[in-house]
Amino acid sequence: MNDGSVRKFYGWFTVLGLLVGLLVVVGYYRDEYREWKDYQRRYVQEEERRASTPQQRAQAALIPIQVRQILLPDLNRVDRCTTCHLTVDDPSYGGYPQPLAYHPLHEQHPFEKFGCTICHRGQGRATTVADAHGNVAHWDEPMLPLRYIQASCGQCHQAADNPGAPELAHGQAVFEERGCRGCHKLGGVGGVIGPELDRVGARRSPDWLKQHFLAPATVTPGSAMPPQKFSESDLEAITLFMLSLTGEGAPGYYASMKVIPSAGEGQRLFQQKGCIGCHSIGNQGGKIGPALDNVGLRRSPEWMIQHFRDPQTVSPGSVMPRFGFTETEARALTDFLLHLRDQKVALSLPSLMGPVERGREVFRKYGCAGCHGQDGKGGVPNPNAKTAQQVPGLTYVADGYTKDELKARILKGQHEIPALDANRPPPPLYMPGWRAAIKDAELDDLVAYLVSLKPKGEDAGF
Amino acid sequence: MNTPFLKRLWQGFERTRVGRSIFRVGLPQSNLERSQAMVSSFLLHVQPAKVNRHSLRASYSLGLGLVSLYLFLILIGTGVLLMFYYVPSTERAYNVMKDLQFVVSAGLVLRNMHRWAAHLMVLFVVLHLCRVYYTGAYKRPREFNWVIGVGLFLLTLGLSFTGYLLPWDQLAFWAITVGTSIAGYAPVLGPKLKYLLLGGNVVGQEALIRFYALHVIVLPAVAGLAVAVHLWRVRKDGGLSRPDEPADLVQQVELSQLPVNKTYGLMELARGRTPQVDQNPEDQVFSWPHLVFRELLLFLLVTAMVLFLAIFWNAPLEELANPIHPPNPAKAPWYFLGLQELVSYSAFWGGVVVPGLLVLALVLLPYLDRGRRGVGRWFARERAVANSVFSLCLLVAVVLTLIGSLFRGPNWGWVEPWKSTPAITEEH
Numbered sequence: 001m002n003d004g005s006v007r008k009f010y011g012w013f014t015v016l017g018l019l020v021g022l023l024v025v026v027g028y029y030r031d032e033y034r035e036w037k038d039y040q041r042r043y044v045q046e047e048e049r050r051a052s053t054p055q056q057r058a059q060a061a062l063i064p065i066q067v068r069q070i071l072l073p074d075l076n077r078v079d080r081c082t083t084c085h086l087t088v089d090d091p092s093y094g095g096y097p098q099p100l101a102y103h104p105l106h107e108q109h110p111f112e113k114f115g116c117t118i119c120h121r122g123q124g125r126a127t128t129v130a131d132a133h134g135n136v137a138h139w140d141e142p143m144l145p146l147r148y149i150q151a152s153c154g155q156c157h158q159a160a161d162n163p164g165a166p167e168l169a170h171g172q173a174v175f176e177e178r179g180c181r182g183c184h185k186l187g188g189v190g191g192v193i194g195p196e197l198d199r200v201g202a203r204r205s206p207d208w209l210k211q212h213f214l215a216p217a218t219v220t221p222g223s224a225m226p227p228q229k230f231s232e233s234d235l236e237a238i239t240l241f242m243l244s245l246t247g248e249g250a251p252g253y254y255a256s257m258k259v260i261p262s263a264g265e266g267q268r269l270f271q272q273k274g275c276i277g278c279h280s281i282g283n284q285g286g287k288i289g290p291a292l293d294n295v296g297l298r299r300s301p302e303w304m305i306q307h308f309r310d311p312q313t314v315s316p317g318s319v320m321p322r323f324g325f326t327e328t329e330a331r332a333l334t335d336f337l338l339h340l341r342d343q344k345v346a347l348s349l350p351s352l353m354g355p356v357e358r359g360r361e362v363f364r365k366y367g368c369a370g371c372h373g374q375d376g377k378g379g380v381p382n383p384n385a386k387t388a389q390q391v392p393g394l395t396y397v398a399d400g401y402t403k404d405e406l407k408a409r410i411l412k413g414q415h416e417i418p419a420l421d422a423n424r425p426p427p428p429l430y431m432p433g434w435r436a437a438i439k440d441a442e443l444d445d446l447v448a449y450l451v452s453l454k455p456k457g458e459d460a461g462f
Numbered sequence: 463m464n465t466p467f468l469k470r471l472w473q474g475f476e477r478t479r480v481g482r483s484i485f486r487v488g489l490p491q492s493n494l495e496r497s498q499a500m501v502s503s504f505l506l507h508v509q510p511a512k513v514n515r516h517s518l519r520a521s522y523s524l525g526l527g528l529v530s531l532y533l534f535l536i537l538i539g540t541g542v543l544l545m546f547y548y549v550p551s552t553e554r555a556y557n558v559m560k561d562l563q564f565v566v567s568a569g570l571v572l573r574n575m576h577r578w579a580a581h582l583m584v585l586f587v588v589l590h591l592c593r594v595y596y597t598g599a600y601k602r603p604r605e606f607n608w609v610i611g612v613g614l615f616l617l618t619l620g621l622s623f624t625g626y627l628l629p630w631d632q633l634a635f636w637a638i639t640v641g642t643s644i645a646g647y648a649p650v651l652g653p654k655l656k657y658l659l660l661g662g663n664v665v666g667q668e669a670l671i672r673f674y675a676l677h678v679i680v681l682p683a684v685a686g687l688a689v690a691v692h693l694w695r696v697r698k699d700g701g702l703s704r705p706d707e708p709a710d711l712v713q714q715v716e717l718s719q720l721p722v723n724k725t726y727g728l729m730e731l732a733r734g735r736t737p738q739v740d741q742n743p744e745d746q747v748f749s750w751p752h753l754v755f756r757e758l759l760l761f762l763l764v765t766a767m768v769l770f771l772a773i774f775w776n777a778p779l780e781e782l783a784n785p786i787h788p789p790n791p792a793k794a795p796w797y798f799l800g801l802q803e804l805v806s807y808s809a810f811w812g813g814v815v816v817p818g819l820l821v822l823a824l825v826l827l828p829y830l831d832r833g834r835r836g837v838g839r840w841f842a843r844e845r846a847v848a849n850s851v852f853s854l855c856l857l858v859a860v861v862l863t864l865i866g867s868l869f870r871g872p873n874w875g876w877v878e879p880w881k882s883t884p885a886i887t888e889e890h
Contacts, residue, residue: 006751006755009751009755009756009759012759013755013758013759013762016759016762016763016766017762019762019766020762020765020766020769023766023769023770023773024769026773027568027571027769027772027773028568030571030773031567031568031570031571067565076553078557080564080565123560125557125560125561125564125565126560126563126564127564127565128564131564138631138632138779138780138781139781140781
């Protein structure tokens with residue numbers, strides 16, 4: 001046996017053994033070092049600094065350095081944000097800089113039930129700053145800029161009913177006024193020329209959305225959407241509304257909580273439960289119960305809530321049945337009744353409106369204004385369309401069509417728009433058929449509204 | 463007394479009753495004990511007591527088969543540890559990847575090791591196949607071991623491919639969608655096979671559970687068994703192929719020619735010979751330490767390589783799988799990109815006929831190429847034609863794979879990787 005050749009092995013074993021050992025040590029330290037530990041040590045130091053007695057100081061030193069997380073199985077989320085943001089629920093840290101800042105306003109949405117990312121987005125499972133804030137490759141949901149945080153309210157709450165998120169309501173109003181639905185489906189209602197918007201907020205950034213509103217073709221080449229002219233505040237509001245459309249469900253516990261007792265919700269309930277059958281507003285409605293026009297002046301909110309729970313207890317001998325309203329519903333109805341002093345609110349109840357007013361609402365609901373302009377006045381560009389390269393206005397539509405012809409046209413739509421120049425691309429906007437969406441009664445009202453568009457006194461024009 | 467401290471400590475342990483009961487021979491001091499060490503150990507006895515110097519030459523085998531084996535062992539080790547965390551559910555699999563990265567101790571390194579070792583194993587198995595081809599080592603008596611080797615190559619691809627889906631991210635989802643659709647191009651059986659593999663028409667929960675079962679039980683068990691047979695046959699076929707092997711290496715004993723009224727010893731009936739027969743004792747060295755130590759050193763080297771990659775480079779993980787947002791282009795795993803490139807020309811010819819014929823040719827190769835010359839040497843001149851044909855196929859495969867990997871952009875159009883890729887516009 002040649003000893004020299006064996007000794008050569010020992011040298012190699014030493015070298016490679018040390019190499020593997022070194023790599024294991026390096027791997028261990030890289031794994032053991034995590035940036036959240038630095039933040040937790042800083043928190044412990046701050047606690048020690050603030051301690052006024054030796055006992056408090058000793059207690060601060062015992063704070064464990066460990067990952068903290070909020071488990072949210074119903075939302076399929078795990079939020080580890082509190083691993084670094086350790087003081088979100090400690091008011092004594094009010095005014096501290098991040099990550100040790102206090103988060104106010106969480107009474108309605110306790111952290112243990114909602115976590116953080118359902119509103120702020122970002123990557124809840126991550127434990128490094130870059131990953132957690134979501135500004136990394138392959139993560140679709142970066143943190144929502146605080147400027148647009150109201151958008152998150154709209155994931156669960158009706159935009160219009162949310163007293164804490166006025167800009168969200170503003171955004172939704174802009175959306176409906178401008179007739180975006182004429183081309184875009186939202187919640188299953190709307191046209192088919194543009195893409196559905198149900199999850200647009202989860203896919204698009206605020207900057208993309210704003211750019212897209214002002215000049216659609218610059219971010220989506222070939223887009224049929226006409227450029228929009230918005231005031232600065234309208235632009236911000238509709239961007240915020242778009243960001244609220246994430247398709248995020250609110251299952252279980254959360255679904256039962258999402259009704260905010262607002263006047264808007266009360267109005268819906270009032271309509272839905274058929275209150276107008278017995279009560280009247282503005283002299284319209286049933287006569288069995290008292291008129292409600294001034295009920296807010298006559299009764300206190302507490303009285304009304306009790307009345308909704310059980311009419312007999314505050315109004316003995318009343319014939320009004322117990323509807324079994326929930327507490328939230330009772331408060332919403334009360335809110336609505338208190339608002340009745342405002343005539344506009346009362347008149348917007350659909351059952352109190354005439355066909356023309358209802359038709360205006362239908363016109364609004366299906367976003368007809370998106371292409372035909374506000375009040376059907378036209379002016380929306382449709383490049384290369386024979387009709388002056390615009391979508392035609394509807395002001396004089398009653399002159400050219402009978403009511404039945406109008407109905408047929410709305411139901412069927414017009415997919416081929418005659419082109420001005422056959423050599424250029426066909427006009428991007430067309431009239432979708434609404435047969436699948438619109439109800440018969442709505443169609444009647446809509447046609448009544450369209451006919452009413454013609455200015456009075458021009459009947460004998462020809 | 464010049465013996466190192468650790469060695470003395472070890473020898474002290476060996477001499478105890480417990481030590482003897484475990485190791486029987488202990489660290490060998492004499493040639494007799496060196497032989498006994500090999501024969502009495504379960505783990506070592508698959509190898510001979512003495513081995514030909516030629517087989518030890520790193521420049522001959524390059525250790526490629528062993529590297530593949532070691533990668534397989536590393537994959538089993540890391541894979542079992544990953545199984546303690548992984549849940550084959552479309553709801554949870556991706557979250558497990560995130561948890562491994564962010565909260566599990568060494569979870570990220572573990573996943574990285576598994577990923578890189580898997581890619582390396584595909585690479586080294588291919589290199590091993592090339593080595594065996596270029597040295598003519600698939601010839602008699604090793605024909606069937608070559609066939610087993612081809613089977614192991616396909617099993618390696620299968621293992622890697624089934625593992626590719628498990629992270630349940632965009633990369634996984636669309637690579638498997640593309641990969642299985644290639645399988646669907648085969649006539650008659652293709653769609654059935656695809657349906658069987660996916661448990662449906664699209665990649666979903668059923669596919670995930672099937673790929674998981676294949677990946678952690680079925681394929682590793684079959685591959686492990688095949689590896690055992692592969693190694694056992696190497697031993698039975700007289701070790702690695704050598705240039706000085708006599709042409710009539712194997713003489714099958716014809717039982718019918720033997721007198722029947724005689725009692726036979728095992729040696730007389732056994733097929734082939736022991737490695738010592740007809741060989742110059744000068745060419746033989748003891749496996750302990752010459753073979754065993756080299757093998758251990760190679761294992762350390764492979765471990766170091768995988769650790770190094772795993773510590774400094776993270777395994778890819780894209781967005782959560784989203785069946786309605788395909789990336790453009792959607793690409794199969796890199797080892798199937800040559801195939802995908804072929805499919806882009808013709809689904810049937812590129813996806814079925816060409817790969818089918820290639821596998822068939824590999825399996826039949828040792829039975830078609832029966833010449834006895836040029837065995838045991840790299841690029842033997844006698845094998846110029848065979849080597850040229852193989853090299854050409856290899857070159858085409860490599861070029862196609864490179865094109866598929868680097869030169870294909872949106873809609874499988876041609877892009878040059880050194881230029882910035884054109885912005886991908888989503889369908890509106």
